[in-house]
Amino acid sequence: MxxxxxxxxxxxxxxxxxxxxxxxxxxxxxxxxxxxxxxxxxxxxxxxxxxxxxxxxxxxxxxxxxxxxxxxxxxxxxxxxxxxxxxxxxxxxxxxxxxxxxxxxxxxxxxxxxxxxxxxxxxxxxxxxxxxxxxxxxxxxxxxxxxxxxxxxxxxxxxxxxxxxTPDVPLIEDLDLLPDPSYELFPSINNLEIIYVEDGRGCPYRCSFCCTNVFWHKKFRTRSVERVVHLLKKLAFQYGNNKRFVFIQDTPFLSEKRIIQLCEAIKRENLDIRWRCYSRIDHLDETIVHKMADAGCDNIFFGIESGSQRMQKIIGKKLDLSNTINTTRLAFKQGPSYTVSFITGFPDETVEDLESTINLAMALKYDCGKCRDIQLHRLAPLPGSRIYEEYQDKLLLDYSFWGPWNSNCMSDKQLEMIKKYPRIFSSFYYCPTKHYSRKFWLQIHFLIGNLLRMDYAGFILHKDKRLEFPACVSKYHSLVVLPHDYEKKYGRYESLVQVARFFKKVLKQIDLQDHYLCDVMDYELAVTKVRESTDEKPFMVENFEYDVEQIIHSVEINEFHRLPKVVNRKHHTLLFTKNQEKLVTVEIPEALASMFTR
CATH class of the missing domain: 3.40.50.280 (Cobalamin-binding domain)
Structure with missing residues (x-):
């Protein structure tokens, strides 16, 4: 060598x-x-x-x-x-x-x-x-x-x-001893919209699905506020205030005192910057979030992982979910948006636990204000995690869910390598679940993962108790048809069509086949198809039985807080198209609809 x-x-x-x-x-x-x-x-x-x-x-x-x-x-x-x-x-x-x-x-x-x-x-x-x-x-x-x-x-x-x-190298106890990163060494730095800034390293928690505390030897360290702000000031000068900064640290804002000190220092230095960070929801309150927003924070990411209090204890996350909705609603009613992460597919998770996670995900998306995104992940048995250590001899190859990037590029030779070394490539495997089948989980994940991209349909399902959501998803899951290569098509038109067809079948099962949800789903499908189209002048024609645009407008004007008070029937036809990348809808006579049919 x-x-x-x-x-x-x-x-x-x-x-x-x-x-x-x-x-x-x-x-x-x-x-x-x-x-x-x-x-x-x-x-x-x-x-x-x-x-x-x-x-x-x-x-x-x-x-x-x-x-x-x-x-x-x-x-x-x-x-x-x-x-x-x-x-x-x-x-x-x-x-x-x-x-x-x-x-x-x-x-x-x-x-x-x-x-x-x-x-x-x-x-x-x-x-x-x-x-x-x-x-x-x-x-x-x-x-x-x-x-x-x-x-x-x-x-x-x-x-x-x-x-x-050789023996482990001792951790760097004082991160301020490290030199500021020479960002100019990265060749694409000027082309990036986001610049990462290291705020600290490690995590004091021991969640069963995570290997962070193993990698960092269970130690948690932060840089001084003065050092972080000095670096922010230098980066803003070098690359401009139009960049967005993201603080990288598994759990950066554990100390209320430190959060306030950082925000005050950013304000004191007159740094006109936009930034994002990671946190735990139980470390945030209205006062802290408002201070962060005033200092330029425009999004906070926090992982809840499970909506089941029982699972919170089992996986070691140990969040008290009883105050999650109220805390989020108060903290984020003004100021930054938030992004929330959930994980499903834990070995001990029951159908009831899974439904609790779906309910909480929907409540955080619609009931608490400025939700930017809800992420629904599969459990990956990461090496070093407690779940991996417990299930390493029981892992099963996950042919069906590697995400769009891995599905697009996996060669036969790479697949054989992954099969040969499961302990090296455990991210491509899954742990067997005790209370439901893998097929059931795949169907549920497909339905909810795509429904989270249908804002209006998801809102109606969440709010209208007659629709028995999410229990109806568990009860009738076998009715869903998974598209070919569906793992590559989350949020795409082809997948959303299957979600809409599934819920129309469910509505028929519960004798609500005339519900206006059908029209709302068709409206969202038409919008998605036109937006995805690469045609110079795409269009789509759809018939409706309700005043669907009035329903959409009513939901929007009420900021997704409540269902429309009045829903009017109106048999009509809409033409969907784009004008300079902007979606346009035009009501046309039904007699003309056939002219636009391809």
Whole structure:
């Protein structure tokens, strides 16, 4: 592994990043940027390669050649679970192109699977575990032949037929000792709308589904308010106030005193910036949220994970849900919006628990004010988590739900690799549930995941008690038809059609087939189809039995607080189209409708 170059060239590669867009999307890899800064400050030639800007699709098939064209001596790959197969394939290809290159893995996934990774994939020369800022220079010196690799703390490697793990590197207790990240080292920095700022590291909680406290050795540390505000001021000057800043930290705002100090410092420095952060709902109240909004906060993300108090105890989240709605309503009635995360598919979750989660998700979406998004995730058994430790021998391959990016780019060879090493790729597996079948869960997740993208239909189902929601979803789940490759099409027209058909069948079962919900769903489907269309002048014609636009307007004018008091019947036909990307609806005579039928 020793390199002969006089000054070895160090390339750093962020993890592939997808989402639901049609191609990879650049993001700021903050951990990698911190390591790059340490290397750069030591006079080591260092470059971050933005593979997400280089890749033409989710296979990242062209990226290894682009990386190796830079003639690196050392490549450091950042890793996370959902994209580990892509990182491994990239590293393998890089090694094949120039075998003398040293391949280093770091980040959460490699740290938590270090021994298995270096054993299964011999082209990975070293795994750097945990925080890399203190070990990266000694590692560079070892690779350069200036010291023994055994002297480098916090690394794992395979040597002479056995895995070697050197002692953990001590955590950096005072994060202010770290240099400010050199953001200019990231090549796409000027093209980003969002700039991440590290506020702290670690989490003091021990949720059963999370591996954060293992990665950070159960320690929680923050940077000083003065240091954070100094960095914000510098970034606002360098890149402009039009950037949005996001504080990165698993649970940054645990201290009310610190939140207030940070907000006051931002105001005192006259920083006219927009920012977002993560928190727990039980650490927020009306006074704190209003101070945050006054200092420029426009969105707060908090994970509730389950709407069942029983499950809160089982998974170790331990939120008191009795005050969640009232707290959220009071805290967010003015000021920033909020984003909420839920997880379903826990081994001990019952149908009743699942329905409680759906109810709370809907209440937070419609009853509390400024909800920006509700996220509904599947449980992924992450290595190092308590759930993984308990169920690692019972994991089942999750063929049906890897998300749109993994489904789009998974090759047969990668699938075989994932099958061969379930403990390395546990994110692609699921834990069996004790109280309902996997098919039931897939149907429920499909219905609710898509319903959350049908604002008006979801609101009516949530508010009109005659519709027996969400119990009706559990009771009649077998009526849903899952589209082909549905996991790639969440929120798309094809999926929403199946959701609408399902609820129309349910309405018939409960003898409410004439409910105006049918028209509202058809209206939302028409809007979605026209908006998704790539035609120059898309259009769609739909017949209605109710004054559907009056219903929509009534819901909007009441800010989704209550159902329309009056619902008028009105048999009519609407033409949906776009004019300069703006949706337009026009009522047309029924006799003309056939002219627009394709």
């Amino acid at each position: 020793c390199i002969n170059a006089e000054k070895p060239r160090f390339l750093l590669v962020p993890t592939p990043f997808g989402g639901i867009s049609d191609c990879p999307k650049s993001y700021l890899p903050l951990g990698l940027l911190s390591v790059a800064t340490v290397l750069h400050n030591a006079g080591i030639e260092t470059e971050i390669v933005d593979i997400n800007a280089l890749a033409s699709d989710f296979t990242f098939s062209n990226v290894a050649e682009d990386i190796m064209a830079r003639q690196p001596d050392i490549i450091g790959f950042s890793t996370v679970g959902a994209y580990y197969h892509l990182t491994i394939d990239m590293a393998r290809r890089c090694k094949e192109l120039i075998p003398k290159t040293t391949i280093i893995f770091g980040g959460p996934q490699a740290t938590l699977t270090d021994e298995a990774t270096v054993t299964a994939f011999p082209f990975v020369d070293v795994v750097v575990r945990g925080e890399a800022e203190r070990s990266i220079i000694p590692l560079y010196e070892a690779i350069s032949g200036k010291r023994d690799l055994m002297e480098v703390p916090g690394v794992t490697f395979f040597s002479h037929g056995q895995v070697i793990r």
